[in-house]
Amino acid sequence: MTKLLPQRTVKQDAPALPVLYAKALLPQVGGETLPNTEYVRPDIDVDLAHLAAYDQVCGFRLTDELPATYPHMLIFRLQMALMTEKEFPFPLLGMVHVANRITQHRPLGLGETYTARVWAENLRSHASGRQFDVRGELSVGGRPVWTEVSTYLRRGGDEGPSRSGQLTPPAPTAIWRVSGDIGRRYAEVSGDRNPIHLHALTARLFGFPSAIAHGMWIKARALAAFEGRLPGAYTVDVRFKRPVPLPAKVGFTSWRTDEGWAFELWGTRKPRPHLEGSLRPPHLALDEVVEA
Known part of the structure; x- marks a missing residue:
């Protein structure tokens, strides 16, 4: 359903990404x-060459329908523009993407014209x-x-209770080797050049011992594992648990539920969950608040 919000300022398009990254470094x-x-x-x-590059990086087959995660590419610059406004309450650097829910209401065609x-x-x-x-919305x-x-x-406050003890990962249905350059490759197609994803040296400036994979790449890679089993309309919902350090070897597990599918991604060296998610019909997602 289209939202009804009073007296909202509407801005057409957004500045180029280099301008937005420069703004992210300024005090707000x-x-x-x-x-x-x-x-x-x-x-x-949609540009066919860009879609093909995205599909290759994320593991999708190239067809005349868009993967449900691809429209995130079309709204990313708008998100950046919004979160680098001077009036935004938090600086862009330091924010943590903790959850993401996408609903595809029908198949999305390559030849269609969209408004974001x-x-x-x-x-x-x-x-x-x-x-x-x-x-975000595409219409x-x-x-x-x-x-x-x-x-x-x-972040800013108590971290809350931590999970202690030995965690037991589910038996993986697939093992993925994540290359050390996947952050740079995904950045090329997404425009998301956050330094924590590009090189170990730049990631260490922000407290990471190595570069980490983009959360939306992890989600896309997980969704690609369901190709051939996806309906025309569905909701794919994920929680980002722990970063995937690059390079990495991870175990992917999926299983049937009463509503559809559930899936998880775990590290193989240490029993740590990186991602948990679900696939279900859109009407079961409703419009609930996403909580981390």
């Missing part, structure tokens, strides 16, 4: 509320800080065909 005024701003990008035609919208809402408290949602002819909720955490 901040505040106690999320900006009442909606970014809109109309008349989007992005806005932020649901600023709320969290045991480890504050949490909010960045929502055709005024009707939403794809929606996304990306949940971000700004």
Whole structure:
């Protein structure tokens, strides 16, 4: 259903990514509320070469339908523009992407023309800080065909209870070797050049011993494992648990549930979960708040 929000400022398109990354380094005024701003990008035609590059990096077959995670490429620049506004309450650097829910309401065609919208809402408290949602929508002819909720955490407060003891990973149905350059390869197609994903040297500046894989690449790679079993409409919901250090060897597990499918991604060297998720019909996702 199309949202109804009063007196929202609408901005067409967004600045180029290098400009947005430069803005991310500048101090923000901040505040106690999320900006009442909606970014809109109309008349989007999917570039076949870009789609092919994305499919190759993420493990999808190239067809005339878009993978459900691909529209994230079409709204990423709008998200960046929104979260680098001076009035945004948190700096972009240091925010943690903790969850992502995508609903594909019908198959998305390569030859269609889309309009993208992005806005932020649901600023709320969290045991480890504050949490909010960045929502995205793709529409055709005024009707939403794809929606996304990306949940971000700004740390600041108690970390909450930690899991102790030995964790037992499920038996993997597949073992994936994640190459050390996957962060750079995904950055090429996504535009997400956060330094924590590119090189060990730049990742160490932010407290990571090595570069880590993009969360949305992990989600896309997991979704690609279901190709041939996906319905025309579905919701794919994930929680990002721990970063995947690069390079890595990880175990992927999926199993049937009453609602559809569940899946997890674990490290093979240490019993640590990296991702947990589910695939289910769209009507079962409703519009609940995503909690980390």
